[in-house]
Amino acid sequence: MIPLFPKHTGADTTIFSVMSALAQQYNAINLSQGFPDYPIEEDLGNLLYEASRKGFNQYAPMAGLPILQEAIATHTARSTGITFGSPNITITPGASYGIYTALATILQAGEEVIILEPAYDSYIPAIEMNGGIPVPVALNSPTFTINWALLEESITLKTKAIIVNTPHNPTGMVWQQSDWDRLTKLIAERNIYVLSDEVYEQVIFDGLPHCSVLSQPALQDRCFAIYSFGKAFHNTGWKVGYVVANEALTKAFRRVHQFLAFSVNTPAQYAIATYMQQFPLNNSGILLAQKRNLFNELMGDLPFTLPQVAKGSYFQVADYSAISPLPDTEFAAWLTKEVGVATIPISAFYKNGSDAKLIRFCFAKKEETLRAAIERMKAHLIG
Ligand code: PMP
């Protein structure tokens, strides 16, 4: 065989694929991979059909359908108070692609990118595939707050970017204005970009505001904000997202994008845009907060502890050290096979596999799914 060299140090198969496959194999309730098991809004589904019937079946413009860019501009103006237009908004086939392409836009070989761990699993491979070097900085444990001293120490002359994720997968933590103020001060005199993964911007609870990088005037010339419709519209399989940046950065981003995906699924863009016009207020935060509340209340009957209550996202992290001494990957496999509930081991979100006996539950599921999972765990873990 002709030699093949690995392009990245990430997993051969992502933990989400591994755990979902294991769940299927063992007929376990799948609280691992982050996707809803309830249907999308009927109106949204109908609009997809309408789009195809109306002839939205050929290539969309490279930067996105203008009606979707307009709907996003309206939404972003409402959520950040800042006006962005079509020169700032590029529709992408999902957020992972947006992150990859932003990295491809800015990175030269050997430049470093800081990530805050636990970190979403695509960041390291995306950095490496673009010739960069990931520099992991661990969040404080068990508060999942930022270790500012460690972050500062990790900055070198080669640091080209930092990836922020708020609300955060897997911990459910959110950035506050004071966090942005500190970061802004830290990088003010340095040429460091900020990639802000805000895919859960609307899935935020307890009346907390979403603090976007787009609301940070001092970062306007150096940030890419990355979004996915999959989370707020419960349609992760549509794989439609977008990236917002200033005009110069957007131009550079599109120079790469036009030779990667070029454009994105036209009928889905039409459906999402029309749906946003018809229903400007998204209720995913309310819906998911109810699910988090129910799940965490039911978890109170089990010997897990919750290091933090999720403030946003689809996920709740739980500590199982009172149940088992197993490493987290083994515990998650055991829970899937023997108890019938699939979760994600948190070590998968660390470059060095750091294991603090934590697993991640996805609560973006029907009430009956959450109740059934808790019942299975009660039957095995209590008494
Ligand atoms: N970032 C985070 C934090 C995520 O949780 C996900 C996946 N849910 C993504 C990016 C990728 O989103 P998409 O499916 O739109 O590529």
Ligand code: GLN
């Ligand atoms: N973002 C989803 C999660 O965190 C998974 C997406 C994927 O399977 N790549 O579970």
